[in-house]
Amino acid sequence: MSGQGLEQLVKMVNQISANMHGATDEQAAEKVATHLQKFWARSMKAQILAYADDGGEDLTPISRQAVEKLREVRAAG
Amino acid sequence: MLNYYDPRKDAFSRDLGTPARLSEQQVALTIDGLEISVPEGTSVMRAAALAGITIPKLCATDNLEAFGSCRLCAVQIEGRRGYPASCTTPVAEGMAVTTQNGKLAKLRRNIMELYISDHPLDCLTCPANGDCELQDMAGAVGLREVRYGFEGANHLDAPTDDSNPYFSFDASKCIVCSRCVRACEEVQGTFALTIDGRGFDSKVAAGQDEDFMDSECVSCGACVQACPTSTLMEKSVIDQGVPEHSVVTTCAYCGVGCSFKAEMKGDQLVRMVPYKGGDANHGHSCVKGRFAFGYATHKDRIKTPMIRDSIDEPWREVSWEEAIQFSARRLKEIQARYGRESIGGITSSRCTNEETYLVQKLIRAAFGNNNTDTCARVCHSPTGFGLKTTLGESAGTQTFDSVMKADTILVIGANPTDAHPVFGSQMRRRLRQGATLIVADPRRIDLLKTPHGGRMLHLPLRPGTNVALINSLAHVVVSEGLEDQAFIDARCESGAYQAWRAFILEERNSPEALEAVTGVPADKVREAARAYAEVHNGAIYYGLGVTEHSQGSTMVMGIANLAMATGNIGREGVGVNPLRGQNNVQGSCDMGSFPHELPGYQHVADPAVRDRFEAVWKVKIDDEPGLRIPNMFDSAIAGTFKALYVQGEDIAQSDPNTQHVQAALTSLDCLIVQDIFLNETAKYAHVLLPGSTFLEKNGTFTNAERRINRVRKVMPPVAGKEDWEVTQDLANALGYPMNYSHPSEIMDEIALLTPTFTGVSYAKLEEHGSIQWPCNESHPDGTPTMHEVDFPIGKGHFAVTEYVPTEERTTRRFPLLLTTGRILSQYNVGAQTRRTANSQWHDEDVLEIHPSDAELRGIRDGDWLGVSSRVGHTVLRCRISDRMQPGVVYTTFHHPGSGANVITTDSSDWATNCPEYKVTAVQVEKVSQPSQWQQHFQDFDRRQKDYLENAGADATVNEPAPMGK
Ligand code: SF4
């Protein structure tokens, strides 16, 4: 996907992170990861994982954790 | 197959004279010797009608309170003197009534004689001939001579008011029964009509004795329906004559889902009359449903399938077979080249449940992916998400009638009198009975101007601050001890509640702390919170002003929290009620249009769910969600998404950031559009498949109260196929067999696979008229009120709703906030209503701006205004209005050329990507010419229309490859 599409995905995860709340950051990231797993298309998940692999510099800290958790969920699933 | 439901055979076809009374107390009496027992308060006239005895009448009708002016309904009552009017006399225990004898007959004949002596005797050429109550009564009372001539003073040359495009007012035929006046007050709630003058001089007047078009009249037609003579008459009946048969069906214009009798002459629709037996509308309607049906026979209808290789070529008319084969071949080629996930489809919130179900099935089964979405994405997807998270079901909790038991009505981000007019009228009826109204909306909506309403509070919040406002309302409820602790303890999950309570009690959520954010004075917020929480029944209604925000889903959850905290869930008079925009938004969501959910909101990742569907569909279903509409656009621009099948939606006009959408559509290798007109999206299409209107097909719509209503075919589809048949053909051409012969079979499959629909069938709909889902073993007759005993998730879930300001903020460059909405006479993108006389009320989209913002910019009413946001620029005409607060401007998006969505951005709800239509930072300035986008639009529009007009004439298009499966 082009830069623009990716930029959009990063914006989306960060927005989800800003709106998901938990007692700890860990919990919040957990919720964000569940949300991504539940609502995002396969191709979108693949892109955001690849982006995180490349450093994922525009991801907020919670988004970064969430994407890592998403990776675990997908490896387990 | 035409599937008639003949309303003449049912109880609702009789006029019982006066409205029903609901008392549990029964009163027994005799009428002409017949014994009957009726609820206390019933009129003698209605009791007689129920006993099968018809008393002559003129001024009474059973949807209006009796008035007692004509005296034709006189009866004799044992032990009482004189001849009381049966319509205004309530029954009493042991009463003995006589409805017919010599004296009464003479009295009635005398009355009729007086009426007729001032009435033109041109019955044979009168448009109401055969459908006139005055005529009927003259016959019923046996009027044989008229002793008074026309030489005295009379009204025979009173003028006709033809100003309204749909009905005329011929004052010479008026008998001053005041039914029209009462209909406008009681049924519609507009109070546009009065009886002017007294005695002989009295006459019906609209507004301040103006033409109907210049008065407050909203053209709902209630007065026309109530008029017993041809004084107020549909122009279509004047032109075409009185209809001869009728079929009950459902309006396709909004989420109220009004039932109508389509009154026909052969296969010609003469008029639509709202059906008294309709549970959503009880015989009322608005201007769209009743009058704006002419688009169905408009010359612009697409009548033949068309194809072309590129959008820079003219269209070529082809057979259905050829168009379907062409589409299937293109789709298969694209999948072979770019992969299974490179194609997708969009279902429609205007089409039937059965059609929507079939499109998503086509995508999941024949395309082999979950790339299905619906335009509900752009309006109510946050409702689905928010309500499912908190209450466990993605739907409103009440019936419309429930509002008649509400003590306080809280309306948030909705404009019912314009967008849901019939329900708006019902709300007004409740407000006239004294219920309190609270409106949370940046605009001062018309509901706040309800004549004779009770207490009204307006919370004019800044666009984009909904969550802050709902949090501060909840803060007041909790901190002032207004919670319903018993409800919370019994019905809600305790841990989540405690967490929410601690959060909401924080000082930063108090109305005082948030005043600076919302712009609403703290004491007003406190007053509103009390007005909602302190009464027995508080009901919340909300619309797109809640969902179309970056925190749309959060706001929906905030609303559910507030209702749970005050125990306003699970009985009549309360609840959380999304007002749906298009007619079948609820249905299109229910039917599995979203990429992550199969029908009935069942997640695609759940293996048990997939097993059941796979067993019936006989195909493997992808276990990952597919792309949503905005993701489809992004992927199209990126080059990974190549083909799209769109049924009955106009994404090029209705979706935000038009230029982005246009870029996406232009990137597609194959766009298949199925629609009734060459809509904006179709101008980018390679295949154009003619759609059918709601008048041309069988099916069901589901309204905002979860009510499944039947849509019945009254005329054959112009291009020969109902929409579901086209989808079926496409599936077969792609090699996935579908063999339905009637939509009822599709509904049977839906019932088989959807736990909330297991009890639904066409047979049951025929029997009950309509059904509110869930309808299954535990609720065999449907569920008018949800969550009475428990929630589908067991306990209600309070969600913490942190306010996160939108990134769409005003800046020096874009100092104003634009918010969008709709108006009464137009529907959505306007493709239908613009092709009717409704355009006389709204012929262009205008920009409303507050006088102080206008003055600052030297703008005057009627000026051309350039409106720019960070994504685009368009030009609209100015209307100065103080319905908005300073700093906020407003427009509608009913006309494509105005390009309102050229300015709206791709900001969206965090959870569902529902676009943030309600907040865009803009600048406004005076200009002298259309924007560049508009000029481009006009050129492109002209070219595409030429391609359509010259369709078939151009031989330069390549012959498609030979047919064959
Ligand atoms: S059309 Fe409706 S609003 Fe207009 S006068 Fe008649 S009842 Fe009133």
Ligand code: SF4
């Ligand atoms: S216009 Fe019709 S309904 Fe109104 S007063 Fe005259 S006759 Fe009655």
Ligand code: SF4
């Ligand atoms: S548009 Fe809505 S309110 Fe008007 S008639 Fe149709 S369903 Fe009823």
Ligand code: FES
């Ligand atoms: S019908 Fe009873 S007074 Fe007119």
